[in-house]
Amino acid sequence: MSAFDRLLTATIDHLEDLRNQGVEFVPVSSRTLDELCRRPARITVSPSPSSSTPMPPRKPSSSAVARRSEPPANPVGPAPSPPITLPAAGGTLPPALAPAAKEAAFLALSKRARACTRCPHLVRSRKNVVFGVGTPDARLLFVGEAPGADEDEQGEPFVGKAGQLLTKIIQAMGLDRNQVYIANILKCRPDTPGQSAGNRKPTSDEMATCVPYLHEQIDLIRPEVMVALGATAVEGLLGKSSVGVARLRGHWQTYRGIPLMPTYHPAYLLRNQAPSEKRKVWEDMMTVMTRLKMPINEKQLGYFLTK
Numbered sequence: 050m051s052a053f054d055r056l057l058t059a060t061i062d063h064l065e066d067l068r069n070q071g072v073e074f075v076p077v078s079s080r081t082l083d084e085l086c087r088r089p090a091r092i093t094v095s096p097s098p099s100s101s102t103p104m105p106p107r108k109p110s111s112s113a114v115a116r117r118s119e120p121p122a123n124p125v126g127p128a129p130s131p132p133i134t135l136p137a138a139g140g141t142l143p144p145a146l147a148p149a150a151k152e153a154a155f156l157a158l159s160k161r162a163r164a165c166t167r168c169p170h171l172v173r174s175r176k177n178v179v180f181g182v183g184t185p186d187a188r189l190l191f192v193g194e195a196p197g198a199d200e201d202e203q204g205e206p207f208v209g210k211a212g213q214l215l216t217k218i219i220q221a222m223g224l225d226r227n228q229v230y231i232a233n234i235l236k237c238r239p240d241t242p243g244q245s246a247g248n249r250k251p252t253s254d255e256m257a258t259c260v261p262y263l264h265e266q267i268d269l270i271r272p273e274v275m276v277a278l279g280a281t282a283v284e285g286l287l288g289k290s291s292v293g294v295a296r297l298r299g300h301w302q303t304y305r306g307i308p309l310m311p312t313y314h315p316a317y318l319l320r321n322q323a324p325s326e327k328r329k330v331w332e333d334m335m336t337v338m339t340r341l342k343m344p345i346n347e348k349q350l351g352y353f354l355t356k
């Protein structure tokens with residue numbers, strides 16, 4: 050690590066300590082600010098590529114104040130367009146529960162969701178309620194749209210083609226599915242009456258009816274970072290917006306104090322296989338990794354870069 054990187058790391062650590070103590074602003078002279086603006090954005094590169102990097106453990110208590118303060122600028126590289134910030138989804142999370150109470154509450158929530166009959170048309174067509182998968186202690190939560198046919202069949206989110214791509218993305222980050230949590234805005238597959246195949250987007254009513262279960266899941270999981278996969282996930286978490294994912298992606302948003310990164314849905318990457326589109330999602334994931342203080346190695350830095 051160069052002297053500059055050591056200084057940068059020490060400065061970031063100091064600022065994060067201050068933020069954890071509730072300090073939201075620090076005075077900076079205009080000369081220092083000019084100096085900082087001249088420095089290129091840097092990220093720490095771990096010395097050797099590794100295929101599986103343990104995620105640093107969850108901090109014992111990450112305060113709502115720390116979460117509310119502005120996330121750092123995208124460390125991966127300059128954003129291609131000016132940041133677009135949607136109004137933060139309001140409120141803060143309830144206090145964390147003790148581990149045993151959390152486990153019991155998660156189980157009770159999953160039982161309630163699995164027995165849900167709020168959308169009679171979906172109850173009639175569903176094979177399974179797809180509650181979510183992963184660890185309730187995850188630092189990172191992925192949110193998708195709704196189960197498809199494979200997910201309905203197996204009762205697990207993101208197991209079809211798009212899901213397999215999501216799994217690869219998670220693995221490329223050096224993680225596996227049981228180190229994160231994966232859920233959807235809708236827990237039942239949107240029905241497709243009169244059609245033997247295909248999917249449809251959830252309606253606004255279905256989303257409004259189902260999303261409280263996800264809110265409760267998030268209250269319990271209390272992830273440090275969330276990723277919204279595609280427009281429906283962004284809408285379900287932050288509300289309807291006229292700004293499309295193409296402009297939102299790469300720019301941090303806030304869901305009840307939790308930093309949220311919108312990115313393309315993996316199904317989009319299956320339809321559009323251009324390396325440039327894969328790279329965009331990958332840059333969003335590196336931004337997420339940086340936020341979680343996960344190391345990024347040389348190999349990871351280079352994924353989907355066209356020469």
Ligand code: URA
Nearest residue numbers: 193194195196206207
């Ligand atoms: N697409 C989603 O949004 N969620 C799934 O679980 C599967 C595919």
